Amino acid sequence: MAENAVAEKNEEKNPLAREESRSYERYIKPAVNIIETEEGLTLTADVPGATKDTLEVHVEKGILTLSASASRNLPGKPAYTEFELATYYRQFSIPEVLDQEKARADLSNGILTLQIPKREAAKPRKIEVKVS
Template identity: 70%
Template sequence: MAVNSLTERNEERNVQPREETRSNERYIRPAVNIIETEEGLVLTADIPGAAKETLDVNVEKGILTISAPVSHEMPGTTAYREFELASYYRQFSIPESLDHEKAKAEYVNGILTLRVPKAEAAKPKRIAVQVG
């Protein structure tokens, strides 16, 4: 039985995971909310400390990638530290029924909001019934 949701799981779509290049750099997986609406998907990601100029959001072969390098240098001398600064990196598999060309992203106060509309072919259409 096929799942009709845009946010179906990778296992249900039989998508192979993307092979990652190994790196010594540590990454933070930003907290993300993904909401499906009638118009498409709305993704919000918590990426505090990232600069808008270095934020990279792209889609390639059905994989949405969010990455944001963060400066590891803080002014002054560290007196006490409970968290580490690290770059952000997160990937999601998204369906081809979305119109990636019309996607819009905004970054305000450390929150990335990405809106990806459904392609016209994927939107439900009402068919008028004529009498006669």
């Protein structure tokens, strides 16, 4: 029975296995950079046209989900366009060593910056050696 429990836990954490049900609406997978430091993770995502009100960032069972609807808020009628704005959607599995409660998100000029620090117990630290 232990084997089944492990498999179920892995399936729960796999973004593809537990991805939320979505309509057949068209989605855009935003370009993302993830940088890991000793302090934690910094994720930047390109979400032009998204606003603070339409952007949703949440974590559940080790899965980080980004979603946002985008709109073109420019005055006038577009004469020529080469890309469409649609709903953004992306999921990532994140490690348990991150302190999700202290996560900070900032949206500026269509760039989402999400900072998730590591838990204090997971941060590397130097142990002082004493001579006796």
